[in-house]
Amino acid sequence: MKGTYKFNFDNVLKDKIGENGISIDGIDELRDFTNIAKANVSKKYENGELGFIEALDKDLDEYEKVKELSKEFEYVIIIGIGGSILGSKAVHQGIYGSSNTYHPKVFYLDNSDPEKIYETLKAVKLEKTLIFVISKSGNTVETLANYFVIKKHMDKNNIIPAKPNFVAITGGGLLQKIAEKEGYMCYKVPENVGGRFSVLSAVGLAPLACLNVDIHNLVKGARKMNDICHTDNIFRNPALLNALIHYKMDNRGKKISLMMPYIGRLHQFGMWYRQLWAESLGKDGNGQTPVIALGATDQHSQLQLYMDGPEDKIMTFLKVNKFKQDYSIETDYDSDLIEHKLSELIISEQLGTEQSITEKGIPNVKITLSELNEYTLGMLMYGYELQTAYCGELLCINAFNQPAVEHAKKLSHAVLKGSIVEKSYNEIKIE
Numbered sequence: 001m002k003g004t005y006k007f008n009f010d011n012v013l014k015d016k017i018g019e020n021g022i023s024i025d026g027i028d029e030l031r032d033f034t035n036i037a038k039a040n041v042s043k044k045y046e047n048g049e050l051g052f053i054e055a056l057d058k059d060l061d062e063y064e065k066v067k068e069l070s071k072e073f074e075y076v077i078i079i080g081i082g083g084s085i086l087g088s089k090a091v092h093q094g095i096y097g098s099s100n101t102y103h104p105k106v107f108y109l110d111n112s113d114p115e116k117i118y119e120t121l122k123a124v125k126l127e128k129t130l131i132f133v134i135s136k137s138g139n140t141v142e143t144l145a146n147y148f149v150i151k152k153h154m155d156k157n158n159i160i161p162a163k164p165n166f167v168a169i170t171g172g173g174l175l176q177k178i179a180e181k182e183g184y185m186c187y188k189v190p191e192n193v194g195g196r197f198s199v200l201s202a203v204g205l206a207p208l209a210c211l212n213v214d215i216h217n218l219v220k221g222a223r224k225m226n227d228i229c230h231t232d233n234i235f236r237n238p239a240l241l242n243a244l245i246h247y248k249m250d251n252r253g254k255k256i257s258l259m260m261p262y263i264g265r266l267h268q269f270g271m272w273y274r275q276l277w278a279e280s281l282g283k284d285g286n287g288q289t290p291v292i293a294l295g296a297t298d299q300h301s302q303l304q305l306y307m308d309g310p311e312d313k314i315m316t317f318l319k320v321n322k323f324k325q326d327y328s329i330e331t332d333y334d335s336d337l338i339e340h341k342l343s344e345l346i347i348s349e350q351l352g353t354e355q356s357i358t359e360k361g362i363p364n365v366k367i368t369l370s371e372l373n374e375y376t377l378g379m380l381m382y383g384y385e386l387q388t389a390y391c392g393e394l395l396c397i398n399a400f401n402q403p404a405v406e407h408a409k410k411l412s413h414a415v416l417k418g419s420i421v422e423k424s425y426n427e428i429k430i431e
């Protein structure tokens with residue numbers, strides 16, 4: 001499998017966007033600063049703290065077992081939330097799109113919304129469904145709740161699949177205990193792999209292997225990016241360069257990192273990036289707010305704000321040169337569209353938007369993939385994982401924890417136990 005990745009940073013430079021921009025010399029002068037950040041990441045890796053890098057060396061044969069089992073099933077349900085599911089969603093959509101017409105059909109339970117589980121239960125036959133329950137901590141309430149509801153539903157209705165249909169992927173907690181007691185097939189989430197960095201561990205690879213994603217090429221793409229990013233030369237290291245660009249722009253008040261893919265298959269990738277960037281860097285008063293918009297659709301709902309609203313954004317365009325399918329636009333009416341393909345239209349729209357926001361002085365970078373396949377997606381995702389790790393070091397924060405979320409989790413438990421109750425004194429009620 002082939003494909004190319006290209007990172008373009010013309011439009012953050014002073015000669016393109018004026019005073020908002022940075023200069024090549026300015027980047028070069030920060031060589032020591034970026035190399036310290038890079039060295040710190042390497043040190044953490046050598047200390048065994050960065051499992052997302054170690055994951056690249058793991059043997060993928062262990063996923064053959066679950067892939068073999070999945071052949072017995074027509075549907076796959078993935079139960080998880082946050083880092084335990086966003087990576088699989090991003091990769092599956094990145095390869096297969098959103099139609100869910102492929103075999104096996106996949107359903108995601110990533111919320112405690114009762115209507116969602118109802119719809120899922122209506123859409124699948126549970127005796128023909130392989131069910132992944134994924135939680136690094138093994139204690140996440142939304143994930144456990146969805147598992148309990150499905151398990152009880154199966155028991156009550158005496159639904160017995162031909163082969164055991166639960167697979168647990170966890171690092172411990174209650175899920176680990178359940179998996180042991182029930183005798184589920186189980187994959188381990190290593191302690192040093194953070195949830196949002198876990199797509200290339202069992203968390204992503206086990207379900208993706210069952211969804212007929214070529215995980216070997218996915219990891220191959222990631223390895224390629226890792227090799228490329230070994231260099232200290234920032235102009236040859238896209239993850240380090242993009243980390244520095246975002247860091248510099250953040251310092252200049254660009255508090256929003258806006259990502260705009262011009263292909264629907266990368267929309268979920270944007271959602272994955274949203275967690276990675278937000279949870280890793282949103283600490284101690286730092287952090288850019290990640291926003292995802294889909295080109296060209298959201299040009300017609302958001303672009304006015306991006307162009308003419310607060311000057312608080314750095315944009316990333318994601319573009320592919322080749323689409324899996326294409327259509328010629330044919331009509332007897334007089335139209336500029338005649339003799340063009342749909343792909344040409346969307347590619348032109350990306351360039352038009354890029355030019356107009358550049359003229360406005362809004363900093364923007366662009367990643368172009370020759371095509372979107374496992375190999376290029378592996379490069380893209382791993383590049384962002386490294387970039388996030390580098391950016392954490394530039395900001396002098398720990399990119400690998402999420403203390404504020406843990407506190408909110410504790411309070412949700414307290415509400416469930418009744419020790420916190422909803423009180424409201426100031427409200428407007430309409431009947």
Ligand SMILES: O=P(O)(O)OC[C@H]1O[C@H](O)[C@H](O)[C@@H](O)[C@@H]1O
Pocket residue numbers: 081082083084134135136137138139140143195196279402405406
């Ligand atoms: O994998 P789990 O332990 O179930 O955690 C799922 C998610 O839970 C929390 O919300 C954390 O903030 C996320 O980083 C994590 O990905």
